[in-house]
Amino acid sequence: EKLFHKRDHSDVQSGSSHQAELITDKFTAELFLSRYGFMKPVNWEEIQFHDADDADSPFTDDYLDDVDVRIQEGASSQNPRVTAQDVGPTPAQAQEFTSALEEFQRVSGLPVTGVFDEATKTAMNKPRCGVPDKEVELSNSDDSTAVDTFNETVRTNIGGGNSSEGDIFNFNTTDASNDTNTNDTDDFKGFGDVINGTHDANTDSKMENMSVNVHQNEPNRR
């Protein structure tokens, strides 16, 4: 029961853990824009893994020094290994964010500034429907489940040798078939785009399957 004391239940309390995460900064704003279709979600097919010995790698993290693209979605702000802020946006990504922000401002009737200002923040934190405003484009789908969750298999090249069998890329994960996955730290409540990847170093092929659970709730897609 939600706790209350008054006869008319007007003082019914929600637990603090049940509060929606507020949009407070550019990062959460970017997640918002991605979630509701103003920005494209990360296209995992573009991830390129290169040899960990590459001295040009800007990354210092042991797990991810072979990744040369910024991880946007699924990264945890509590993850000490990687955050989006650690790597910073590329100019193209910054432009994309600005364009998406302007689009959101335009449709919301706000001054189109391209700046994440207070009015925009307020608008993003207003109660709203969970259906994206725009279609979220994805390369393929497997609609074998009734809840429109589809797995996109992304083939990537993974440098061999430095990875151990069973290594798991350390992102927040949820398994669509397991509702009680304890790995789900759920740092982006309601945003839900996650990846779950494993690497098997015993395979001869340098190809790796990464299963990506991306859901969309566009009611006009089969």
Next chain:
Amino acid sequence: RKRHLAGLVSKNRQKREVSETGHMAFSKTLLRWRLMGEGYSSQLTVDEQRYIFRLAFRMWSEVSPLDFVEDTSSPLEDIDIRLGFGTGRHLGCNQRFDGTGREFAHAWFLGDIHFDDDEHFTAPNTGSGISLLKVAVHEIGHVLGLPHIYRPGSIMQPSYLPHEAGFEMDWMDRKAIQHLYGGCKGRFNTVFDWIRKERTAYGEVVIRFNTYFMRDDWYWLYENRNNRTRYGDPVALQVGWRGIPTGGVDAYVHVWSRKRDDVYFFKGTQFWKYNQDQDQAFTQDQEGRRYPRRISEGFPGVPSPIDTAFYDRRESRIYFFKNSLVYGFDVGANSLARGFPKRIRDVFPPVVSGDHPDGNVDAAYFSYTHNAVFLLKGTGFWQVVGSRDRWRRPFLPRNGLLPRKEVDTQWFDICNVHPAALRM
């Protein structure tokens, strides 16, 4: 569980198809919905929740050719739209709710609607919280195939706006859903303008009228100035018109002259006289006549049953229509006018050759809004040429019928609802 869900997908998949517009839409007009037992809200009684959803579905039914019925007994796979409340991870859904604030609900393309029970949902006109009715109408719009619309006033705006007293779907929202499912079409039993005489505060008598469309056992009040029916219509016939027969009427006639002000309803071989003061049909009028009376007694020479009728004030005649003939009845002489009956084609000739109802007219309607007579048949109508038309185009035949148009291009959104929704 996945196989079960996959089975639900395969059974549901054929219900959707690409409509003529190229958008996804339901391919059938009767949709079944259910509030899931495992998804009740903790904030409202179950009856309140079901009532609000019934009303939400009815609001869409009032502006589209879709009917909705609550189905609590059929197998789950036969339910088109499932609704439920949940928090966080809920109802097997892959999209978590975010807790109190921001997202209040979402809808899935197969017809599931989920509401975040961490939000403070309230009943309509409560004034506080989030109106469950408003959210439900919005989410049902998604299930039916509508995307978010950024226009102020649209029910499909993504952001929730606080309670507005009596929110309704405006013209653009109606056209949006009709773009997917088409407009509302159907035959009418009769159409008429009901005259009321009122006295102003200064003692001046003013004449007001309201337009009514009748079909079977229900009716709509049509607001000409707003190009739509009254919110909440249709209404059961017996609610607004006491004493007239069930199942609909054949005709309405208002004989209005200096000496007479009588309203009649016709059905089958009988007619009723309506008591305008008491707002119900007479059982016995001031002259001692009992009702219903036989048409042959009250209007000698007129056959029965009739298709329809209307009173022409210019000639003090009631025109009765039956099959391909029209019977002009002189109310002063209380007999058929000379030369009648005549062919409808002769009295109301086509302006364009071949464009004519010929016979079996459904309704004859004099409109005070348009100052014109209309003949309705099926989903179309013909306007009778008036004096103003002939003044502009003298070549038009007297009482000619202008080319056919669709009823829903002149009178908009006269939509049925499921009979179960007639009495909310």
